[in-house]
Amino acid sequence: MRHAFRTTLLAAALGFAAIGAAQAQSQPRLVIGFAAGGPTDLVARAFAEHLGRATGQTVIVENRPGANALLATEAVAAARPDGQTLLAAATNHTMIPALYAGRMKFDPVKSFRPICTIASSPTVLVVGPGLPVKTLPEFLERVRSKPGGASYGTPGQGSSPHLATEAFRKLTGLSLVHVPYKGAAPAITDLLGGQIDFSMATAGSVLPHLKSGKLHALAVASRERSSLLPNVPTFEEAGLKGFVVDTWYGVLAPAGVPAETVASLERQAVAFAKSPAVRDRLQAVGMEPASLCGDTFAQQIATEIVANTQLAQQLGLKAD
Template sequence: MQHRLTLKWLLSLSLGLAAASLHAQQYPKGPIHLVVPFAAGSTPDLVARLVGERLGTRLGQPVVVDNKAGASGNIGTTAVAKASPDGQTIGIGIAGTLAVNALLYKKMPYDPARDIELITVAASQPAVLVTSSKFPANNVADLLAQLKKSPGKYSFASIGAGSASHLAMQALGALTSANLVHVPYPGSGAAVTAIISGEVDMGVLPAATVMPFVKSGRVKALAIASSKRSQFLPQLPTLAEVGAPEVQADAWIGIVAPAKTPADIVTRLHTELVQILAEPAIQEKLRLQYMAPVANTPAEFRSMVNDEVARWKPVIEKNNITLD
């Protein structure tokens, strides 16, 4: 009897492995949709298009970038979470959509821990504290003094309510009880445009978005919201250096899939993405956007998400921030 059960188990295992192998060989069966939960031209969109083009070449099927912005990234991420788990739909994930939004919304259309499969973090870049060129401060100390002097007077842009750009400024304003006015925008491009025009006064935004305008003198860069100085912007101090160590908002961008996507497909995607991110041409294009490749494992990706929850939960609770 035991012998028959053993043979039955071995046969079942063999058939399962064969099916998985066949599944991997047949993938992908058509165009892959890469959902970006933010507007075209945003930093996540830039990474999606850069990586997506190479991924399509390597997989032999086109990768179509779909921008589904709105609700702090929840609309696009929900589309990924509810897609068929066959690898034909994947998405972009950031700290907001994978960690912070669940702390801000009482009701979420998806569960980041249960409904999303993490593949790898593609790249990371520093977020930069910038002000309009006319703002009366040239360093962080002057900025904090201005905020303390005139609480309620100044405003800041973010790439969406609940985003790291929102929470970083909220935490910075809390240091001086500044009562900053938050103005969310659908993407980093729109946010920096608002700062340039004087519609808002400042923001903590991805380096790739703001540095061209810093170089042209249209906005001022005061510091980066990172734990250590950036290899791309060594001249800028960290907020930790100038008295705000709790304000960290590195802009990392990951690739995700619907939960229950077959393990062999997740492995295939991870392998292809890691190899793409190791290509010198891709690394150079990322460098020009102030981004460094990450290419970590799903487990390391999960650790980053958990770190974001631990970092921002106290800020959200202390400032009573909710989005519904």
């Protein structure tokens, strides 16, 4: 009797259906469109651990890097809408329609049921040993005098850091060379090694290196200074007006997931964001908990898709 009650409770908590023999063949999984070690991966693994503790089931984390998360997004869009397969998405999700319109096998809005955001992170301009400057004005002067243009790394063509850097380039008139990677972690590795000059990175991908002094932050792209980087000026304070970029991380399910499953997932996402232990863990890697859920989250995604598609067209951005 106790075993039957516990099994029912687990199924209700996340909607992980097909108990018994079917469960033995399939485990819940959280799919990530970037390489291990980057900010999306870090927050997704923390959330997967939270879900595992809440349900007593191991949530498998599956990295499917490539094409600015297009491959991972396709996989989740095609999954059964039973709550077993979820997508760990980030702001770059809203760039996919602008970059891959001819290659998408899904609708970025209609193919998914947004659950909640679970974290956010400020975007920060960081330089490595290849570009030893200390302020934004020094950076601008140095890059303008650099033959061939300074190089910058991003998690991929059309990723949110790529879009942010292209907007920055348009605003400043700089000559820049884009070097795309399959995730934030390999881009930061090359930045540390001096293979690229700078990155418009999320704080979550660079905070440990900023604390160690291996990388240097010049400005943060938020309206106010970040509590994570209180000594780093905003772009406005550093002399560049109108440059604000927000980055979110969230969980999406395939469209058609039962309402009770969505409600359970939302409750888990909110509980995740409210946990003091989670807040400490996220802040340690440059993130803050967030829990924008349901229709409000869905509307934000739809709005960002329209805005980012227009911006990508203005900047001439498209996937290789």
